[in-house]
Amino acid sequence: MSIKKTYEEINEKIRSGKAVVLTAEEVSAMAKELSPAEIVKKVDVVTTATFGAMCSSGAFINFGHADPPIRMEKIRLNGVPVYEGLAAVDTYIGATACDPDNPKYGGAHVIQDLVDGKELELEAWGKGTDCYPRKYIRTKISKETVNEMFLFNPRNAYQNYNVAVNTTDKIKYTYMGTLLPNLRNATYSTSGELSPLLNDPEFRTIGLGTRIFLGGTEGYVVWPGTQFNTSKPKNEFGVPVSNSATIAVIGDLKQMSSEYLRAAYYEKYGVSLFVGIGIPVPVLDEDMARRLSIRNEQIETTVLDYGSEGTPALGRVNYEQLRSGAIKVNGKKVRTAPVSSLEKARKIAGLLKEKIQKGEFEITKPVMRFPSNTSLKGLKETGGEA
Amino acid sequence: MRKKRYILKFPAQSGDKPLSYHLVKDYDIRINILKAEVWPGKTGSLLLELEGTAENLKKGIAWLEANQVTCEPIDKKIRWNHQQCINCGNCTAVCFSGALTMDSNWELTFNPEKCIVCELCVPACPLNLFEIDFRE
Incomplete structure (x- = not known):
């Protein structure tokens, strides 16, 4: 009879300080010796993490009303256009928003400055209405002066x-970094x-409803992320071999830290935001133990040529090969480099592990499961003059 | 002994002269070629690290310049703001001299000895943490 655990049983162990918590890397190493059936007996929660540039990120803010009040119909924060x-x-x-005349400072930088407690210049315009007579305001704001500010990232x-x-x-400047010519x-x-x-x-x-680590504090998964795609091909170990599903996340920006939330600018591409996310995964049964045992050499991904139209696929490699420093593409040895921080991801997984061990972070059962039959639509053009 | 880096630019007609031979043989200068862009019949440039006595280096450079080779000393250095680094690895993608690498803990290390000041890391860093330092 194989072991099954409920969320409540695991949380009871967390509360009494008896939960066995490992990081996903530790459990992958353990899986070289132990079977999933043995792992589910030993381990209760596994912490996972990532720290990468996630362009589809942003934050909601409520500034509070001035006297006389204004209906803000055009808004700039440190010169960056924000939604009106x-x-x-x-x-x-929006993390990627920017003034085209100052493309290296954008929405992500505004978000980081707010998190760091800096004062920012707010400038807003309105047409003036009977209930909001004011037409213009210029003032300073900071995380201390605004009402709510929360991160809400549609695709992470x-x-x-x-x-x-x-x-x-030719050299190509992309969100995947600077790609040198000729492989x-x-x-x-x-x-x-x-x-x-x-x-x-x-x-x-x-x-x-899954409680997660987000940007240095607690956050939540609130929806399948945009471009949530479950129909990408999977390999024999059950993982998709290219970018597939995503999550939308939310959390209190006032509690976050630029240690885990960092603005970025990519040459000739634009602004983005590095986001630190950690997710605890309960080891409910043998199937979950098997999933969590996945190792770098079993996770494959597709090599795409960002230089050519349609980004054609040039082959498939696994993460053990990628981390070795070189892969083979078109028969040629190609040097590899990461563009997301494994060091930070490990730190987050370790922090989350510690919090759960101390009984400070409980796991949550999803209020709703995500769909399992989604695919992506392209954007059709209906014609007409540009 | 002194070590100094120079960018050498030479005209089309001097491409066939054994420049390095003379530097070694006549001035006892040790040469390390860091970067070379040489096309026969066209202008070319070399990034060299020259090592020798101060006097020999001076004489060697004077000889090169007498042979229509311009020698621009490189007093530039790359400065890395280590404190702010998030160890993403973007700079290692462009650092073909191997000065910027990820260590076994996936933290960035910078070895200035290997740096040829190609400056590709400056725009490649999404956090803008590399600067060119013109001080000697």
Whole structure:
């Protein structure tokens, strides 16, 4: 009879300080010696983590009302355009937003400055209404002066991501870093066997309401992320071999730290935000133990040529090969480099492990499971003059 | 003994002269070629690290310049803001001289000895943590 554990049983152990918690890397190492049946007996919770640039991120803020009040219909924060279509004094700062005249400072930098407690210049314009007569305001704000500010990221923590190379004879500047010509380098992004969604590929435990580590504090998974795609091909170990599912996450920005949330600018691409995410995965049964045992050499991903139109696939490699420093592409040895921080991801997985061991962080059963039959639509063009 | 880096630029007609031979043979200078862009019949450039006595280096450079080779000393260095680094690895993707590498703990290490100041890391760092330092 194989062991099955409930969320409540595991939480009871967490509360009494008896839960056995390992990081996903530790459990992958353990799996070389022990079977899933033995792992489910020994381990209660496994922590996973990632720290990478996640462009689809942003934050909601409520500034509070001035006297006389203004209905903000155009808003700038340190010169960065932020969303003006949310009532009078609410806004959403998109991480990738920027003033084209100052492309190296964008929404992600605004978010980081707020987290760091800096004062920012707010400038807003309105047409003036009977209930909001003011037409212009210029003032300073900080995390101390605003009402709410919370991070809400529509698409984070991609379940696997492709490797980027460039076969052309020109350097390519991308969100996957600087790609040297003629296959002189290859970049990869996820934290492999430590990556959250690769450790629960069928979303048995990660779903709506899952409590997570987000940007240095507690956050929640609130929806399947945008471009949530469950129909990508999977390998024999049950993991998709290219970017597939994602999660939407939320958390209190006032409690976050720039240690785990960092603004970035990619040359000739634009602004993005490094986001630190950690997700605890309960070892409910043998099946979950088997999923969590996945090792770098079993996680494969697709090599794409970012230099050519349509980013054609050039082959498949695994994370053990990627981390070795070189892979083979088109018969040629190509040097590899990561573009997300494994060092930070390990730190997050370790922190989360410690919190759970101390009884400070309990696991949550999803309120709703995520869909298992989604695919992606492209954008059709209906014609017409540009 | 002194070690100094120079960018050598030479005209089309001097491409066939055994420059390094003379530097070694006549001035006892040790040469380390860090980067070379040489096309026969066209202008070319070399990034060299020259090691020798101060006097020999001076004479060797004077000889090169007498042969229409311009020698630009490189007093530039790359400065890395280590404190702010998140160890993402983006800079290692472009560092073909192997000065920037990830260590066994996946933390970035910078070995200035290997740096040829190609400056590719400057725009490659998403956190803008590399600067060119012009001081000697």
